[in-house]
Amino acid sequence: MKFPIFCSPAEPSQMPTALRLALYQPDIAENAGAMMRLCACLGTGLDIIEPCGFVLDDRRLRRAAMDYLAHLDWARHASWDAFLTQLSGRRLVLLTTGAEMPYHRFEFRRDDILLVGRESAGVPEGVHARAEARVIVPMQKGPRSLNVATAAAIVLGEALRQTEGLAA
Numbered sequence: 001m002k003f004p005i006f007c008s009p010a011e012p013s014q015m016p017t018a019l020r021l022a023l024y025q026p027d028i029a030e031n032a033g034a035m036m037r038l039c040a041c042l043g044t045g046l047d048i049i050e051p052c053g054f055v056l057d058d059r060r061l062r063r064a065a066m067d068y069l070a071h072l073d074w075a076r077h078a079s080w081d082a083f084l085t086q087l088s089g090r091r092l093v094l095l096t097t098g099a100e101m102p103y104h105r106f107e108f109r110r111d112d113i114l115l116v117g118r119e120s121a122g123v124p125e126g127v128h129a130r131a132e133a134r135v136i137v138p139m140q141k142g143p144r145s146l147n148v149a150t151a152a153a154i155v156l157g158e159a160l161r162q163t164e165g166l167a168a
Contacts, residue, residue, distance in 0.1 A: 018111040019165050020045035021152055022083065022092075024127060027053035027119040034149040035116075040068035042160060048076050049083045053118070080127060087113070094131035095155050096122060097145050103135040108159035116148050 021039055026032045026048065039046040048056070056076070077083040093108070094115045115131060117123035128134070137151050145151070159165070 018045070019108075019156070019159055019163060020047055020090075020113045021156060022047040022049060022113050022115045024049045024080070024115060024117050024123050025051060025053065026148075029054040029056075031119060031147065031149045032056075035152055036072055036074070037068045038149065038153055038156065039074070040071040042156060042165075044073075044156060044160070044165070046072060046074040047083060047086075047113070048074065049080055050076065050078055053120070084130070091133065092131045093133045093135060093159075094123065094128060095137070095151050096128065096134050097136060098122075098128070099134035099136035101133070101135050102138050103155045103158055106133065106135045108162045110163040110165065112159060114152065114155055114159060116152050119148050 021035060021044055023032060023035060023046070026035075029052075032048065032052070032054075036046060038044075050056070075086070077086065090111050090113050091109060092115050093106070093112050094117075095103070096117065115123070115127075117127070122128075135155060137146055137154050139146065146154075
């Protein structure tokens with residue numbers, strides 16, 4: 001069985017916030033699975049923007065997301081353009097090593113969509129330019145970047161704290 005392009009197994013009313021995490025053409029199934037579990041546990045929505053660097057079929061999806069899929073409000077988009085048609089005026093906040101604004105100094109909104117790029121290449125310039133804001137997780141000099149799932153967890157946690165999106 002293949003999943004349709006758009007699917008949201010969880011009831012939207014179960015989600016405590018409109019905040020969403022978007023994965024731009026993810027390369028690594030395990031990272032996508034980790035971010036699926038992150039969003040399921042924190043009650044945030046998830047968008048997967050294809051094409052992925054791995055086959056996203058029923059068997060692989062169940063393996064990556066394990067039993068968290070039933071708790072996840074998610075959508076699968078066939079392309080960047082298809083994703084853009086679903087924004088409905090929401091702000092895109094790109095997590096990037098090319099930003100100057102530290103994530104903890106940024107003022108998140110309850111309906112933001114946090115966007116992470118491909119593990120291998122980030123996002124192309126057109127996607128970078130489309131983001132209304134760009135934030136960075138400050139790191140010590142030397143290492144190139146954090147794992148995308150780790151960076152997403154750090155920034156998503158701060159966005160939820162600021163917007164009081166996670167019930168205590």
